[in-house]
Structures are given as C-alpha cells and as structure tokens.
Amino acid sequence: xxQPVPQSKADLLRLAPLQRERxxxxxxxxxxxxxxxxxxxxxxxxxAAYIVVASWAYAxxxxxxxxxxxxxxxxxxxxxxxxxxxxxxxxxxxxxxxEVVQQRPAxxxxxxxGQAVDLVLSSGRAGFIVPDVLxxxxxxxxxxxERLGMQVEIRQLQSESTPGTVLLTLPVxxxxxxxxxxxxxxxxxxxxxxxxxxxxxxxxxLNGLRVVIEPRYTTTAYGDVSFDVARRLSSLFEAAGAQVTxxxxxxxxxVSLSEYGIRAAQAQPQLHIIxxxxxxNNSGAIVRAAVEGADSTGxxxxxxxxxxxxxxxxxxxxxxxxxxxxxxxxxxxxxxxxTTDIGNFAETFWRDRIARxxxxxxxxxxxxxxx
Numbered sequence: 001x002x003q004p005v006p007q008s009k010a011d012l013l014r015l016a017p018l019q020r021e022r023x024x025x026x027x028x029x030x031x032x033x034x035x036x037x038x039x040x041x042x043x044x045x046x047x048a049a050y051i052v053v054a055s056w057a058y059a060x061x062x063x064x065x066x067x068x069x070x071x072x073x074x075x076x077x078x079x080x081x082x083x084x085x086x087x088x089x090x091x092x093x094x095x096x097x098x099e100v101v102q103q104r105p106a107x108x109x110x111x112x113x114g115q116a117v118d119l120v121l122s123s124g125r126a127g128f129i130v131p132d133v134l135x136x137x138x139x140x141x142x143x144x145x146e147r148l149g150m151q152v153e154i155r156q157l158q159s160e161s162t163p164g165t166v167l168l169t170l171p172v173x174x175x176x177x178x179x180x181x182x183x184x185x186x187x188x189x190x191x192x193x194x195x196x197x198x199x200x201x202x203x204x205x206l207n208g209l210r211v212v213i214e215p216r217y218t219t220t221a222y223g224d225v226s227f228d229v230a231r232r233l234s235s236l237f238e239a240a241g242a243q244v245t246x247x248x249x250x251x252x253x254x255v256s257l258s259e260y261g262i263r264a265a266q267a268q269p270q271l272h273i274i275x276x277x278x279x280x281n282n283s284g285a286i287v288r289a290a291v292e293g294a295d296s297t298g299x300x301x302x303x304x305x306x307x308x309x310x311x312x313x314x315x316x317x318x319x320x321x322x323x324x325x326x327x328x329x330x331x332x333x334x335x336x337x338x339t340t341d342i343g344n345f346a347e348t349f350w351r352d353r354i355a356r357x358x359x360x361x362x363x364x365x366x367x368x369x370x371x
Contacts, residue, residue, distance in 0.1 A: 059112055059113045059114075060110055060111075060112065060113070061081045061082055061083060061110070061111055061112075061113050062081075062108060062109070062110060062111075063081075063083070063103070063105045063106065063107055063108065063109050063110070063111050063117060064077050064078070064081060064107065065107035065108075066078075066100045066103050066107070066117070066119065067100055067101070067103070067107070068095060068099050068100060069099065069100050070098055070099060070100075071085070071087065071098060071100075071119070071121060074100055074119060078117055081113075082113040082114060083111060083113070083114070083115055083116070083117050084114065084115065084116040084117065085116065085117060085119060086116040086117065086118050086119065087118075087119050087120075087121060088118045088119065088120060089120050089121075090120060090121045090122065090123040091120055091122070091123060095122040096122060096124070097121075097122055097123060097124040098121055098122065099121065099122045100119050100120070100121060100122075101120055101121065101122045102119070102120035103117055103118065103119050103120070104117070104118045105117060128148050128176070128177055129174060129175070129176055129177075130169065130171045130172065130173050130174060130175045130176075130177055130188070131144050131145075131148075131173065132173035132174070133145075133166050133169060133173070133190075134166055134167065134168070134169070134173065135165060135166065136165070136166050137164055137165065137166075138154060138164045138165070138166055138190055138192045139164075141166045141169075141190055142154075142190065145188040145190075148177075149186075150177070150186050150187065150188045151186070151187045151188070152187075152188050152189075152190060153187060153188070153189045153190070154189075154190050154192060155189055155190065155191045155192070155352075156191070156192060156193075156194040157191040157192065157193060157194065158193075158194055159193040159194070160193075161193035162193060163192075163193050163194055164192055164193065165192060165193045166190050166191070166192055166193075167191050167192065167193055167239065168190075168191035168235060168236070168239040169188060169189065169190055169191070169235075170188070170189040170191075170231075170232055170235050170352070171186075171188070171231070171235075172235045172238070187348050189352060191239075204240045204363040204364065204366075204367035205240065205241060205367050206237060206240040206241045206242040206363060206366055206367055207241035207242075208241070208242075208243070209237070209241070209242040209243065209270055209271065209366050210242070210243050210245075210267060210268060210269050210270050210271070211234075211237050211242050211243065211244045211245070211269060211270070211271045211272075211273065212244075212245045212246075212247060212263075212264045212267045212269035212271070212272045212273070213230045213233055213234055213244060213245070213246050213247070213273050213275065214230075214246075214247045214248075214260050214264060214272065214273065214274045214275065215227040215229070215230035215246065215247075215248065215275045216255075216260070216274065216275065216276040216277075217248070217252070217253050217254075217255070218276065218277035218279075218336065220277065220336060220342070220345050221342070221345075221346075222342075222345045222346045224250060225277060225333065225345045225351070226275040226276060226277055226333060227246075227248070227250050228351055229275055229333060229351050229354055229355050230246050230275055231246070232351060232352055232355035233273070233275075233355040233358055233359060234246055236355060236356065236359040236363075237359065237363070240363060240367075245263070245264075245267040245269070247260050247263040247264055248260075248263075269327055270327060270366065271327060271329075271362060271366060272327050272328040272329070273328075273329060273330075273331065273358065273362070274328065274329070274330035274331070275330075275331055275333060276330060276331075276332050276333070277332065277333050277334060277335070277336060277345075278332045278334070278335040278336070278337075279335060279336050279337055280335055280337060281335065281337050281338070282332075282335055282338070283334065283335055283338035283340050283341050284334065284338075284340075284341070285331060285332065285333060285334065285354065285357075286331070286332035287329060287330070287331055287332075288329070288330040288331075288332065289328070289329050289330070329362075331354075331358060333345075333354060
C-alpha cells in the first residue's frame with residue numbers, strides 16, 4: 001500500500017512518528033522470519049535424514065536359505081524378500097534334478113532389495129561307476145581312472161603278487177561317483193603290489209573276521225567325515241578277506257545309540273570299531289575302550305595308533321553301552337572345536353591316513369599271518 005503524500009506542515013508532523021518507528025518494526029519482522037526459517041530448515045533436514053535412513057534400512061535384506069528348493073519355490077521366497085532370481089548354471093549332485101545346490105550371495109548375507117541371487121541347480125546324479133581294475137597293471141588302471149576325470153594317487157602294499165599289480169582301489173569297484181566339480185576332481189587311490197621289505201601296508205589274512213564299523217554322524221563343514229573314513233577303512237578290511245558291516249548308510253543322520261547297538265549285535269562282530277567326532281577342546285585322535293588289560297581290543301588298537309599318529313591319546317571309559325564291550329573300541333577322529341582337526345577333515349589324504357592307521361593297528365591282532 002502506498003504511503004500518503006503530506007499536503008501540509010500538519011500532515012508532515014503527523015506522519016513523522018510513523019516514519020521514525022518503521023525501521024524498528026521492519027527489523028523485528030525480519031528477525032522473526034529468520035527464526036521461523038531456521039526452524040523450518042531444521043525440521044526439513046530431520047525429516048530428510050529419517051527418510052534416507054528408513055529407505056536405506058528398507059533396502060537391506062537378509063538372503064534366505066534356498067538349498068534344496070525347486071526353482072519355482074526359490075522364486076517365491078526371493079520375491080517375498082524383494083530379491084530377484086537368476087539361474088547361472090547346473091551341476092551333478094545327489095539332490096533331485098532342479099533343486100538348488102548353490103547360491104550367491106550365501107544364506108545369511110546382506111543384499112540390496114532388488115538384487116539378483118545367483119542359483120546353481122542340480123542336474124541329478126550324473127557320474128560313473130568305478131571300474132574293476134583289480135589284478136591289472138597300475139599304468140593301465142591309472143589311465144582308466146584318468147579318462148573318467150579322476151585324479152589318481154598310488155599307494156604301495158606289500159604282497160607276493162607281481163609288483164605294480166593293483167590290489168585295492170578307493171573308491172572300491174562298483175561305487176557310483178558323482179563328479180560334481182571339475183575344478184576339484186574326485187580322487188582315486190590305487191594300492192599296488194610292491195616287494196616285501198619296501199615301505200608300504202602289510203597285506204594281512206583276515207578271512208572270516210567279522211568287523212562292524214559304526215560311523216556316528218556329526219555335522220561338519222566338510223561333509224560326513226566319519227562315514228567317509230568308515231568307507232575307506234571297510235575297503236582295507238574287505239581287501240584282506242574280512243566281512244564288514246557299516247551300521248548306517250550315507251543318507252542316515254539320526255540313528256539312535258540303541259539302534260546302532262541292535263545293528264551291531266546282529267552282525268556278531270569280533271571287532272567293533274566306532275568312529276565319532278567330538279566337540280570339546282581336545283584335538284587329535286582319541287581311542288576309547290572300556291576293558292582293562294593289555295590284551296583288550298581297545299588297548300591293542302591304541303598302541304598301534306600311537307606308533308603311527310603322534311597326537312593320539314587314550315581314554316578309559318567306565319561304560320561303553322555295547323553288548324560286547326571287550327570287542328569294541330571308539331576312535332574319536334577329532335573335534336569340531338579344533339582348527340587343526342577341522343583342517344584335517346577337509347583333506348582326502350588325512351582321511352586315507354587315519355583309515356590306514358586304524359587298519360594297521362587292528363589287523364595284526366586278528367591276522368592269520370601276512371601274505
């Protein structure tokens with residue numbers, strides 16, 4: 001609104017006080033506006049910060065566990081979490097065809113909403129049957145395994161057979177092998193004959209010996225370790241003529257101690273070997289037995305293991321829970337709390353070594369003489 005123009009001296013005197021007060025009133029109005037502006041700016045900044053933090057938190061999601069799911073089921077779970085699905089390949093696996101066997105990012109990791117999770121699906125139980133090369137020359141036998149994509153290791157076994165002749169293979173002939181990872185091929189171990197007096201396993205006569213191997217299941221990062229050692233140990237005893245019973249299959253996980261006992265008793269063993277994995281802070285192999293005396297199975301096996309394994313120890317237990325405790329011995333392969341033992345569990349060579357050590361500790365006590 002425009003100011004009135006004074007027409008006379010009286011008008012000029014009347015307007016003078018208003019003109020003197022105007023600068024002060026303008027300053028007061030400017031200060032109030034500034035305070036309001038600062039408060040509004042601060043409020044807007046807080047709101048913006050909250051929106052940013054809330055948006056960031058909303059964008060972070062935990063990747064779900066998809067292992068064993070079908071592609072369709074995995075897609076539904078991922079969609080619920082705001083993630084995308086991307087199939088990047090397939091590989092041979094014991095899982096049914098089409099199920100998830102690998103994912104990236106892994107279960108439990110943090111991903112951005114909208115991010116794609118890469119899945120590898122099972123192509124089924126592709127693979128091959130281990131050929132029977134017993135009695136063949138090691139060179140020809142090695143070629144057969146290498147043609148199947150397996151890595152071959154040679155071990156020597158003292159025998160009267162022609163040097164270089166294959167006496168035993170691990171895995172044993174007829175085993176189905178799933179070659180699931182081309183970068184980490186399955187290992188075939190060929191035991192070949194060597195002359196007596198050279199370094200190698202002694203080939204014992206164990207015909208008629210009834211052996212029970214009880215691999216108790218424990219979850220590890222490297223699979224069913226106790227069963228794998230049992231399978232290797234079984235092959236050694238069977239090659240020497242023993243009759244071996246393994247008290248569970250590779251698929252069984254929750255066998256009770258009473259069920260183990262029933263299965264073992266049915267085999268009427270002369271030697272009962274229990275393989276287990278501990279969880280305490282003890283490391284290295286531990287041999288447990290219930291019966292006192294230098295001639296007990298547990299004591300004899302421990303003495304043999306002590307000669308071959310520097311870190312083996314012995315424990316006497318008051319009650320074994322076995323029908324024929326005098327025939328039973330438990331070998332604790334290691335502990336899931338020991339970094340050294342965990343490293344051993346991952347090594348094929350260690351599994352082979354522990355199986356050979358148990359065999360070499362037990363076989364002489366039951367052999368009818370070396371061949």
